[in-house]
Amino acid sequence: xxxxYFTAEIKEGVTSxxxxxxxxxxxxxxxxxxxxxxxxxxxEMESPISYxxxxxxxxxxxxxxxxxxxxxxxxxxxxxxxxxLNGTVLGGTLLVKSEAEWVSLRYxxxxxxxxxxxxxxxxxxxxxxxxx
Amino acid sequence: xxxxxxxxxxxxxxxxTCLLGEVDIAAAYQCLMSFRDNGEELFGFFNSGDxxxxxxxxxxxxxxxxxxxxxxxxxxxxxxxxANTLATKxxxx
Numbered sequence: 001x002x003x004x005y006f007t008a009e010i011k012e013g014v015t016s017x018x019x020x021x022x023x024x025x026x027x028x029x030x031x032x033x034x035x036x037x038x039x040x041x042x043x044e045m046e047s048p049i050s051y052x053x054x055x056x057x058x059x060x061x062x063x064x065x066x067x068x069x070x071x072x073x074x075x076x077x078x079x080x081x082x083x084x085l086n087g088t089v090l091g092g093t094l095l096v097k098s099e100a101e102w103v104s105l106r107y108x109x110x111x112x113x114x115x116x117x118x119x120x121x122x123x124x125x126x127x128x129x130x131x132x
Numbered sequence: 133x134x135x136x137x138x139x140x141x142x143x144x145x146x147x148x149t150c151l152l153g154e155v156d157i158a159a160a161y162q163c164l165m166s167f168r169d170n171g172e173e174l175f176g177f178f179n180s181g182d183x184x185x186x187x188x189x190x191x192x193x194x195x196x197x198x199x200x201x202x203x204x205x206x207x208x209x210x211x212x213x214x215a216n217t218l219a220t221k222x223x224x225x
Binding site: 001005007008009010014016017019020023024027039041042043044045046047049050051052053054055056057058059060061065066067068069084085086087088089090091092093119 | 146147149150151152153154155156157158160161164165168173174175176177178179180181182183184185186187193194196198201211212213214215216217218219220
């Protein structure tokens, strides 16, 4: 994926305290990579970053966000969108608002790439050491 | 909208932009596990902040049945929830 994310596996029998600690840890990492100070674990605190969280019975993922999405060109050359992505992207799905958006993304993979490139932090950016 | 999409919202008014509490995340996980016990896998997600695709300020975690996310995928193609694939095959800590 062309955006930075942080993952953790969830083992069966995990306690709520452990789950919350995993969440705070992933959120802290997402803050640091976004150049923000991590804020600890208080739920009263506002998150300094935009992010999506995905939770399944076996995994938790956080993806820091810097952009909601972009306008793309339809197959007729018109500007359509914006194609806005939310947490469903971490499930491998994407919701579109119009047929024109769908057709453009479906038949031109470079458009999908452009959208995915736009939403978060480039993992290959050398400022982050190219490791994330 | 995807069919059977549902949300889990906090009883008291809590902000979508504040960190999730232990009870929030535990409730979400419990939801996933009870559906799983009934043979249905869910995908849970939470959008927080201006750039996250979040729609409304009252705190809510959303769920989609994995089966409905697969709708339209050619039966010959395999499809897995990306989050699980990323966590097991391409983890980033």
